[in-house]
Amino acid sequence: MSDSQIVNRRSRNSNLLRRYQLHIILAVVVFCSLTCLYFALGYAPARASLLYGPPANALSISDRIEYSARLLAYGDTLKSPYDPNGFEQSFFVEQGELVISIANRLEEAGLISNAQAFYDYAVYAGIDLTIQSGEYTLSPALSIIDIARALQKFSPSDATLVILPGWRMEEIAASIPTSGLEFSSEAFLALAQTPPPALEFVPSSSSMEGFFFPDLYTLPRSTTPEQLLDIIARNFAQHLTEELRTGFANQGLDIHQAVTLASIVEREAIHHEEAPLIASVYLNRLAIGMKLDADPTVQYAVGYNSFQGTWWTNPISAADLEFDSPFNTYIYTGLPPTPISNPSLEALYAVAYPQASTYFYFRAACDNSGYHVFASTLEEQIANGCP
Structure with a gap:
């Protein structure tokens, strides 16, 4: 066999070996991928359900897979007490408190070892939506799962x-x-x-x-x-005292109208001391048939903003200002059909007894203080704009 034939045979053998190696690697990759897919779609959710109970019905399939894998990664953390010899202590859950806040405070109080583990279990089990406000007696001798479940069982009179x-x-x-x-x-x-x-x-x-x-x-x-x-x-x-009723009547408003205006003032006045002046602006506009142009009425009309997670879209867009609704005071003159929020007593008194002024405009101050600057003319309002 000539040298060239030997070289060619070796080259072919080398190519066959490389192809064989590639096939082996590809098979391993496919096997690993299928194993991971099986773990994600089958094993992890089934194992988590066996160890920690079924997931919340509200969880999407992807969330079930994600939180199942998270719980399995914690090992014994969820079922083990932080301190088997720990003493009981009082723990208060505020109404509407977010579960992540509760988790962090439980860890800070020395009741659990891992706030993230508590949060993940609470979301997985749906406990994040059913925790009850109130004062509890808890102990670090309880596991994370026990404490999470205990926060559902608060039953004071x-x-x-x-x-x-x-x-x-x-x-x-x-x-x-x-x-x-x-x-x-x-x-x-x-x-x-x-x-x-x-x-x-x-x-x-x-x-x-x-x-x-x-x-x-x-x-x-x-x-x-x-x-x-x-x-x-x-x-x-x-x-709704006689003093308030008299004040409303002096402004030419019945109770429903006054509360409607106060609900707008409430949403506008970050600082309550400004409420009487803000009320004055709106009353001045109503007196001459001028549209209120009140941003909170647009927010109310637009409704829930799922992207921002709020009923009060901020900032509002040009499209929002054109949203056709009887509540949109940029489009319709006069008060909206109903109140848009619950006014405080301060806002009610601001409408009943507004600060006398010649103002028809106001806008947020440029220092981000939450206060406003007021103007009598549109030219002044424009001049008050932020640079």
């Missing part, structure tokens, strides 16, 4: 519902599940469409929007939605 100024009806409804009350947000919203008898000054065609008086309500857990709405309505009526 009383529930606590906090209604904040500036909230719209849906935001109040969203706080029901963590209040300790035993009815659903949906039941609350359905009944709130009809004002209780205590709100006899609210048109029958209107809902309770704007008349949920901001307060802390401590109630029996067995309180029904009808009873809750009646309690809130009576609280509003009790705060």
